[in-house]
Amino acid sequence: MIAANETRTIRLESMTRVEGEGGLRIEVHDGRLRDVKVDVFEAPRFFEAFLRGRSIREVPDLTARICGICPAAHQMSSVQAIETALGITPGPETRALRRLLYCGEWIESHALHIYFLQAPDFFGMESSLTLGKSHPDVVRQGLELKKMGNDLMTAIGGRSVHPISVCIGGFWRVPRRNELLELRPRLEWALQASINTVKFVSGLERPDFAPNYECVALSHPREYAINDGSIASQVGLDIPVRDFEHVFLEEHVAHSTALHSVRADRGTSYLVGPLARMNLNYSQLPPGARNAAKECGIAWPCFNPYAGIVARAVELLMACEESLRIIESYTEPEPARLEYALRAGEGCAATEAPRGLLYHRYRFNDQGVVQSARIVPPTCQNYRRIEDDLRLMLPGILERPDAEIVDACEKLVRNYDPCISCSTHAVRVHIIRD
């Protein structure tokens, strides 16, 4: 609790139920909020530096290790950036199979976040392990959905954490049609379970909170964008991916080993991830997901971060629908991977990781040796927006006990599903009242 003229810092060392480790620091001066920081001190891992000197062929396997939860996303953005530089475009069958792998990762990651990281908040519980005692069916459904996503990834990539099949030009090996068809009955179950998930999470009580977001996501003329597209926002931005670094700027701040992204022209924060994507690409949801979104009682576009869990559930459903559609029409890409001639080049690509826009750029020489690399994960793009949200929320709750303040902050941060491992390629909560 903050007294009228009090000056001090409230700190939370480690946030829980987020991916990776980081904290919060809330500084109060003379009874008023002075600043709030998401502290990221997870060790920097220097991916962009050690990629230099490695062969482009190794890049998808190396960049997967940025994140155990979204390895396929890093593989997708990296291979597509390199393919752009090499001037090769894999055929539609390969693109469909990559989208299917990505759907598997969305299912796995979204189910993990909805059921294990965030749902306990809405029940006042500390974890899904505790939730499992009172609501075993809910937790079992979450586990089964997550397993579905993992199994789909395994069918294509050999394993779900750091799959080994993605390569420049396509895949090392593509699944036979029968191998994918075997997954159909379980995917149909998952589709129904996802419809139930949308109903379940949209019925949870949400605080009323609606900041003014700029939502940024890929946009594609013919589908709910995952693989590629232009970069769009609801306030008129529509740029090709190659302009990303002109429009968005990464800043390095003292309290973080993760860089923070802002709009280069006006220095403002922006939002990426499921809520941003839903707000921009709602009309392109497949019919089942669009129907569930329409009937869930939320008017889209929606700018309440606590509705992020609903957007994530709608996308879970979308990913199940898309998976079934892709499997239905699947023909094995022939050849499994395109041959290519080495040449010097530079290329970038962006794809939609489960947590939002993921940008990679590479430059390499005529031997295919990487000379420079740039990786901008979604969580780096959301940090500034998270801090802006906390700044909006905190003045209203400073009279509460410290434990409640910290708890409210953690809950707000979880809406974003931050992945600290990705962003350092870390977070810690401190409240400072000095």
Next chain:
Amino acid sequence: MPANGKPRIAVFKLASCDGCQLQMLNLEDELLAIAEQVEICYFLEARSQILDGPYDVSLVEGSVTTEHDLDRVREIRRKSQMLITIGACANTGGIQALRNMQDVDEYTRAIYANPAYIHALSQSSPVAAHVTVDFAINGCPISREQLLEVLTSLIIGRQPKLPAHSVCVECKRNGTVCVLVTRGIACLGPVTHAGCGALCPSFGRGCFACYGPMESAHPDSLCQNLAARGVTRPEILSLLNGFTGWTEEFRSAAEKLEKVPT
């Protein structure tokens, strides 16, 4: 193990990708049963409840790359009856150990605009370089099956059985045709710990040693064999300098290879 009550377990993370601790949550069919048999006292990603040590078993993911990591790993050791490292980062320094052969200051300048904000040790090192490790589970990532075997063993109080043979043996058991012998593809399978199920060769590509060197591996003779098949020196070096490249076995093989006159 405690004479009565459930074993107290903690899961810690140092520099890593989260993938190995995720494998615990990926035990979808067994997770709730495991949670019944043990008390999960500390696992930041999975639960908000934090119970103080001492712990019967600590699982540690990630490598030591900062002063803070170093303090933490010593504290974890003090609080833990048994310390088990999980994954290539904790066991070998991981992929971020590629910087051990480079200039970290230069790395920091390459990525961060204000290098003064960054405090990193010059090397990424395995946990065992700093404290006693009681047991290690290999892999990048670890396999769910091996993790389950270790957790089950702990619960019932027996010695865990993990294979000591090479990826090569797994290929033979799977009936996978050797990619090295038949197609001349560079493969570290003969010197790499089993555990992945010989995944890469079954996808038509060579093993790149996610599970690290097996016991009494001879990477030198494998390197000679690869060279005789026309694999270039930079390609062999890249393979050795991979996810488990900072191990004694692969490091010394790479150093020897670099000294061979061309």
